[in-house]
Amino acid sequence: xxxxxxxxxxxxxxxxxxxxxxxxxxxxxxxxxxxxxxxxxxxxxxxxxxxxxxxxxxxxxxxxxxxxxxxxxxxxxxxxxxxxxxxxxxxxxxxxxxxxxxxxxxxxxxxxxxxxxxxxxxxxxxxxxxxxxxxxxxxxxxxxxxxxxxxxxxxxxxxxxxxxxxxxxxxxxxxxxxxxxxxxxxxxxxxxxxxxxxxxxxxxxxxxxxxxxxxxxxxxxxxxxxxxxxxxxxxxxxxxxxxxxxxxxxxxxxxxxxxxxxxxxxxxxxxxxxxxxxxxxxxxxxxxxxxxxxxxxxxxxxxxxxxxxxxxxxxxxxxxxxxxxxxxxxxxxxxxxxxxxxxxxxxxxxxxxxxxxxxxxxxxxxxxxxxxxxxxxxxxxxxxxxxxxxxxxxxxxxxxxxxxxxxxxxxxxxxxxxxxxxxxxxxxxxxxxxxxxxxxxxxxxxx
Numbered sequence: 001x002x003x004x005x006x007x008x009x010x011x012x013x014x015x016x017x018x019x020x021x022x023x024x025x026x027x028x029x030x031x032x033x034x035x036x037x038x039x040x041x042x043x044x045x046x047x048x049x050x051x052x053x054x055x056x057x058x059x060x061x062x063x064x065x066x067x068x069x070x071x072x073x074x075x076x077x078x079x080x081x082x083x084x085x086x087x088x089x090x091x092x093x094x095x096x097x098x099x100x101x102x103x104x105x106x107x108x109x110x111x112x113x114x115x116x117x118x119x120x121x122x123x124x125x126x127x128x129x130x131x132x133x134x135x136x137x138x139x140x141x142x143x144x145x146x147x148x149x150x151x152x153x154x155x156x157x158x159x160x161x162x163x164x165x166x167x168x169x170x171x172x173x174x175x176x177x178x179x180x181x182x183x184x185x186x187x188x189x190x191x192x193x194x195x196x197x198x199x200x201x202x203x204x205x206x207x208x209x210x211x212x213x214x215x216x217x218x219x220x221x222x223x224x225x226x227x228x229x230x231x232x233x234x235x236x237x238x239x240x241x242x243x244x245x246x247x248x249x250x251x252x253x254x255x256x257x258x259x260x261x262x263x264x265x266x267x268x269x270x271x272x273x274x275x276x277x278x279x280x281x282x283x284x285x286x287x288x289x290x291x292x293x294x295x296x297x298x299x300x301x302x303x304x305x306x307x308x309x310x311x312x313x314x315x316x317x318x319x320x321x322x323x324x325x326x327x328x329x330x331x332x333x334x335x336x337x338x339x340x341x342x343x344x345x346x347x348x349x350x351x352x353x354x355x356x357x358x359x360x361x362x363x364x365x366x367x368x369x370x371x372x373x374x375x376x377x378x379x380x381x382x383x384x385x386x387x388x389x390x391x392x393x394x395x396x397x398x399x400x401x402x403x404x405x406x407x408x409x410x411x412x413x414x415x416x417x418x419x420x421x422x423x424x425x426x427x428x429x430x431x432x433x434x435x436x437x438x439x440x441x442x443x444x445x446x447x
Contacts, residue, residue, distance in 0.1 A: 005034040007076035007205035015083045018065035027065045029072045037072055037194035041219055046226055053134055053225055056274045060222045066096055067218040072197060074107055075205035079118050086125055093123035095265050103211030105252040106377055110208050133277040136230035139163040141220050143234055146175040147308035148296040153235035153283045154182045155299060156445035169216050177305045189219060211257035224278055236282040238430055239289045239381045245374045254377040267434055279436040286429035289337055289381030295446055297341035303350055308334045324351050329376035332364045340392045357402040365404050371412055391421045
């Protein structure tokens with residue numbers, strides 16, 4: 001019988017091996033010389049891999065193995081990392097060092113850890129030859145998350161007549177309903193975490209937030225090669241790049257793997273290592289949360305199926321009785337961001353009540369405004385965006401009497417610089433993005 005390990009006392013995290021057969025990728029990890037942890041990712045109705053795609057597929061599989069390991073590494077954060085097959089080329093090591101350090105920054109902050117001396121992937125391996133174009137079909141994988149952003153991305157691609165597939169990882173019925181409502185072809189990939197991870201948690205493993213968007217991105221890279229897609233278009237707006245706070249000299253961003261830095265790192269790596277014609281981008285990168293919300297406000301067919309409430313997407317624990325709990329930062333932010341662009345009765349019908357007329361929610365909205373608190377560790381917009389939205393509501397008669405709007409107008413607004421509170425600048429696009437030329441006609445949808 002194997003002696004249980006104490007995760008926090010382990011010395012080495014090992015990437016043991018990865019393999020693929022019959023639509024299932026197996027990713028194997030271990031701490032020290034303990035029991036192997038095997039994760040499985042299942043691709044439905046997977047076609048055979050064309051011979052001329054095999055090398056690209058193998059590189060994508062190795063990437064998935066390395067990125068998905070973040071779910072397990074964080075259980076012990078040992079001081080040494082070993083990779084089967086030897087040292088990585090410098091570009092791959094750079095990508096992984098950045099992902100693990102910044103993607104686990106919130107985890108480190110909440111657990112009082114400094115990972116900067118621990119995360120060092122083995123490097124110095126031979127540089128890979130530059131990847132060639134694979135002549136991938138001109139079609140797009142669009143990840144669906146159940147919230148407003150991915151639905152805006154879907155409709156933007158549909159508006160240009162682009163061929164696309166709605167894709168998601170896991171078993172969420174809410175996401176499945178949103179994907180079905182899009183009218184697109186659908187692809188549902190399954191990810192089965194190693195059961196041993198939950199045993200490590202029982203034994204006292206470190207726990208906390210991981211950069212799950214990075215893991216899903218790596219899964220979709222494999223899917224793009226396997227099924228034949230030349231682009232993966234996420235729906236991460238520019239607000240995702242803004243840090244939540246600074247800790248021990250390091251910026252901490254809950255959404256780092258949704259931010260532009262990671263998008264650039266992964267996109268460049270794919271062009272060099274996997275396929276010169278496989279584009280990874282965010283279709284919403286030029287836009288703020290408020291600009292995206294303004295567009296979503298006209299997509300009425302989705303109002304009865306979408307939800308951004310994070311309590312719907314927890315692995316464990318109770319779910320809200322309906323699509324909006326009304327208590328979490330995501331509910332608060334989406335309500336506030338939609339309010340300037342939707343008729344008030346319509347917004348209240350979506351949420352079932354008026355969140356801005358509930359004094360008990362004051363602390364939650366204060367955090368969104370970065371008033372006496374930092375921005376929540378959630379996928380929400382910048383504090384300045386929330387303040388601009390609240391100012392707009394404070395100037396409208398139908399909202400002025402609501403408890404939290406009135407409180408904002410009387411207590412918070414006098415402390416703010418009026419020159420920084422306009423809504424309109426948040427609606428203008430930025431030129432900073434890496435949307436490929438083939439998909440840029442979709443940006444006309446935001447005009």
